[in-house]
Amino acid sequence: MENKTTPKDYITNQLNEYVARMIQIRHLSSPEIFGIEQSTDYASLLLKNFQQIGVLAEQNRRVIQEIIDPILQSGDLLDSETIEVIRTLCDNLINTKDIQNLDLPLVYLLTERLLTDALAKDDMDYRIDMLDREIENCYFFINMTKRVMTNPSIVASYRQKGLMALEQLLRYLDKDLFLTLSEQSRHIVLTNSRYGATLYECLDPQDYTMANTQIQFLKRAIEIIRDPFYRNAAPDFDWKYQEFRIYEFMTQIGYNFPSEDIAQKTLSYADFCMQLWESDPDYYKTVSAWEEVKGRRLKIQYMAGVLSASDYLDQLYQLYTKRDATDYDTCGFDMNVEYPLDYLIYRNQDDQHKKKLHMVRDVYQSSLSYIFHMPKQGLLAVALDPYSRMLISFEEYPGIISFEQMGLCSFAALHPPTYVHSKMVANITRCLTRHLLEMKPDLFQDVFAFLKLPSTLSSYDAVIDFAYHAAICHDFGKLMIIDTIFVYGRKLFDSEFDLIKEHPSVGYRLLSSHSSTKKYADVARGHHLWFDGSRGYPLDFDVAASPLKAIIDIVMIADCMDAATDSVGRSYNKGKTLSDYEKEVQEGAGTRYAPWGVELLADEKTRQDLEYLLTKERLNLYAETYRLLSSL
Known part of the structure; x- marks a missing residue:
C-alpha cells in the first residue's frame, strides 16, 4: 500500500x-x-x-x-491541525526545562498569532494556554531587552503586553470563574499567580518601585496558597513546589535589589526558604540547589546588616571555590558568574579582601572560560543576564585587566567572528589613519586638539594608536545583545533589527563608564552614521559636532569594508573584492562616505596594505583567536 x-x-x-x-x-x-x-x-x-x-x-x-x-x-x-503544529514548533524552539532558546523572536510572533486566534474562540483551555505562553514569552523578552539600557521603551513594550495577558489570566482567580475551569487551566492560573512577578524584573538595581511591586504581588500569591478554597479546588496542584518558589522569588528580589530596606523586607522569606529546603533536601534539591538558596540569603543578610562584609565575602568566596565549571544549570550560572560578580562588587567593602587582587584575575578568567565552554544549543540568553551585569559593574584593575581587554576576550568567548571583526576593523582603521594623515593632515585638527597634542608629525603615531583602540571598542555595545547577533538561520525580524540599532548607544554608555575607554565613546556611538548625518543610527547624535569626526568616518569605512569583504563570519555574504567595495565608496562619496575615501582607496600604497589585511591578516586573526580560546 x-x-x-x-x-x-x-x-x-x-x-x-x-x-x-x-x-x-x-x-x-x-x-x-x-x-x-x-x-x-x-x-x-x-x-x-x-x-x-x-x-x-x-x-x-x-x-x-x-x-x-x-x-x-x-x-x-486557525484549524486544530495548524494550532497543534505551531504549538509543537514553539515548544521545540524554547524548552524552559532544559533552558534552551533557539529562536525566541519567532516563537513570540507565533504566540501572538495563536493568542489572537484563541481570543476569538470560545475554547477556554486554549485561551488560558495562550495567555500563559504570552506571559512566558514576554518575560523572556524582558530578560533580553532589559540589557538594552539606552532605550527603556523596548523593554516597557514587552512588559506592558505581558501584564495585559497576566491581568486577563488572573481574572480566573475569581472563585466562581475558577470552578468553571478544567484542572489543567486551574493549574496554569495558580502558577501565574506566582510567576507573574517575573514581569516586573529589571536590570536597574536602584528601581525600588519595581522591587516593592514584586513583593506585593508575591504576598498576594502567599494568600492564595493559604486559602483552603484553592487547595480544595486544585488538590493535585504541586502546592509544595508553589510555596517554595514563592519564597525563593522573594529571596531573589532581595538579591537583585541590594538595599537595606528591600533586604529587611525579604530577609524573613530568605530564612524561611532555607528552612524549607533543609526540611526536605531530597525534594527541594530537584527545585533549586542548596548553593543557590545559600548564596542569595548571604547577600540579603549582609545588606540587612546581619552579616559583616568580611563574613559575607569569606562565605561567598568559599561557595565560589566549590563551583563546578561544567554545570550549566541555573546553579552553575550562579556559582560561576553571579556569585563571583557579587564578590567583585563588594570586595572593596573589606580591607583584607580588597588586597586579594589575584582573586580578581581568577574570577574574570574563569567566567570567560565558563561562557566559552557553555553548550551552544540555546543557553546563551540565560548566561547573558548575569554576564551583562558583570560588564556593567566591571571595575578596571591596572596591570590585571582593562575594560578593552575584557570586552575583546568576551567577544572571543561569546562569538569569535565578532572578535575577529573588531580586530580587523582596528587594523583597517590603523592603515587608513596612517595614510590619510600623510595625505590630508588638516582633517585631524580637531583630533589633535581632543588628544591635546601638537598638530605635527611627531603626534601622528599617537593619533594612529588612538584610532586603533577606538576601533577595537567600536562594537562593544553588541556584547549586550550578542544573542541577536547569533541569528544566522534566517533574516532578522524588525524587533531584532531595532535591538541591533541600539548597539552604538549601548557601546557609548559602556565605554563612557570606564576611565580608560571613555575617550573612545563617540566613535562607538557614531560609527553607523552616514558622513552627512542624513541616515544611519542613532540619529539623535550630532556626529558633525564631535571632535572625533575624522576618526568616526574612518571607522565607518573600515567597518563596512570588513563586513563587505568577509566570507568567513557572515553566512549571508560571499565576500566582495576590495575593488567592489571601492565602487560602493565612490557611489556614496559625500553622503554615506567621506569624500576623501575615494582618493584614499585609490592610493596604490593604501590598496597594497588593505589587500594584505583583507586576506592574510584576516586568516592570521582567526589563528590568533584559536590561540586565545585555547587558553580559556
Missing part, C-alpha cells in the same frame, strides 16, 4: 527540520576547538562552517516564506 504524506505531515516535517537546522547552525557558528591541532585549521573550519550555514539559512528562509509567513499574515481562524 502506498504511503501518502498528508499536508500536516509535510508541514510538521518541514518545521522539525527548521529546528534541527537552527541547532546545527548554533554548533557550526561557534565550533569546539578540541581536536583542532593547527591554528590555521581553525580558520579553515570556520570558513567551511559558515558556507554550510549559508546553505542551511537559505533552507530556513524558504520554510518561513512558504509555511510560517502565511500563518502569521492570515486573518482567518
Whole structure:
C-alpha cells in the first residue's frame, strides 16, 4: 500500500527540520576547538562552517516564506491541525526545562498569532494556554531587552503586553470563574499567580518601585496558597513546589535589589526558604540547589546588616571555590558568574579582601572560560543576564585587566567572528589613519586638539594608536545583545533589527563608564552614521559636532569594508573584492562616505596594505583567536 504524506505531515516535517537546522547552525557558528591541532585549521573550519550555514539559512528562509509567513499574515481562524503544529514548533524552539532558546523572536510572533486566534474562540483551555505562553514569552523578552539600557521603551513594550495577558489570566482567580475551569487551566492560573512577578524584573538595581511591586504581588500569591478554597479546588496542584518558589522569588528580589530596606523586607522569606529546603533536601534539591538558596540569603543578610562584609565575602568566596565549571544549570550560572560578580562588587567593602587582587584575575578568567565552554544549543540568553551585569559593574584593575581587554576576550568567548571583526576593523582603521594623515593632515585638527597634542608629525603615531583602540571598542555595545547577533538561520525580524540599532548607544554608555575607554565613546556611538548625518543610527547624535569626526568616518569605512569583504563570519555574504567595495565608496562619496575615501582607496600604497589585511591578516586573526580560546 502506498504511503501518502498528508499536508500536516509535510508541514510538521518541514518545521522539525527548521529546528534541527537552527541547532546545527548554533554548533557550526561557534565550533569546539578540541581536536583542532593547527591554528590555521581553525580558520579553515570556520570558513567551511559558515558556507554550510549559508546553505542551511537559505533552507530556513524558504520554510518561513512558504509555511510560517502565511500563518502569521492570515486573518482567518486557525484549524486544530495548524494550532497543534505551531504549538509543537514553539515548544521545540524554547524548552524552559532544559533552558534552551533557539529562536525566541519567532516563537513570540507565533504566540501572538495563536493568542489572537484563541481570543476569538470560545475554547477556554486554549485561551488560558495562550495567555500563559504570552506571559512566558514576554518575560523572556524582558530578560533580553532589559540589557538594552539606552532605550527603556523596548523593554516597557514587552512588559506592558505581558501584564495585559497576566491581568486577563488572573481574572480566573475569581472563585466562581475558577470552578468553571478544567484542572489543567486551574493549574496554569495558580502558577501565574506566582510567576507573574517575573514581569516586573529589571536590570536597574536602584528601581525600588519595581522591587516593592514584586513583593506585593508575591504576598498576594502567599494568600492564595493559604486559602483552603484553592487547595480544595486544585488538590493535585504541586502546592509544595508553589510555596517554595514563592519564597525563593522573594529571596531573589532581595538579591537583585541590594538595599537595606528591600533586604529587611525579604530577609524573613530568605530564612524561611532555607528552612524549607533543609526540611526536605531530597525534594527541594530537584527545585533549586542548596548553593543557590545559600548564596542569595548571604547577600540579603549582609545588606540587612546581619552579616559583616568580611563574613559575607569569606562565605561567598568559599561557595565560589566549590563551583563546578561544567554545570550549566541555573546553579552553575550562579556559582560561576553571579556569585563571583557579587564578590567583585563588594570586595572593596573589606580591607583584607580588597588586597586579594589575584582573586580578581581568577574570577574574570574563569567566567570567560565558563561562557566559552557553555553548550551552544540555546543557553546563551540565560548566561547573558548575569554576564551583562558583570560588564556593567566591571571595575578596571591596572596591570590585571582593562575594560578593552575584557570586552575583546568576551567577544572571543561569546562569538569569535565578532572578535575577529573588531580586530580587523582596528587594523583597517590603523592603515587608513596612517595614510590619510600623510595625505590630508588638516582633517585631524580637531583630533589633535581632543588628544591635546601638537598638530605635527611627531603626534601622528599617537593619533594612529588612538584610532586603533577606538576601533577595537567600536562594537562593544553588541556584547549586550550578542544573542541577536547569533541569528544566522534566517533574516532578522524588525524587533531584532531595532535591538541591533541600539548597539552604538549601548557601546557609548559602556565605554563612557570606564576611565580608560571613555575617550573612545563617540566613535562607538557614531560609527553607523552616514558622513552627512542624513541616515544611519542613532540619529539623535550630532556626529558633525564631535571632535572625533575624522576618526568616526574612518571607522565607518573600515567597518563596512570588513563586513563587505568577509566570507568567513557572515553566512549571508560571499565576500566582495576590495575593488567592489571601492565602487560602493565612490557611489556614496559625500553622503554615506567621506569624500576623501575615494582618493584614499585609490592610493596604490593604501590598496597594497588593505589587500594584505583583507586576506592574510584576516586568516592570521582567526589563528590568533584559536590561540586565545585555547587558553580559556
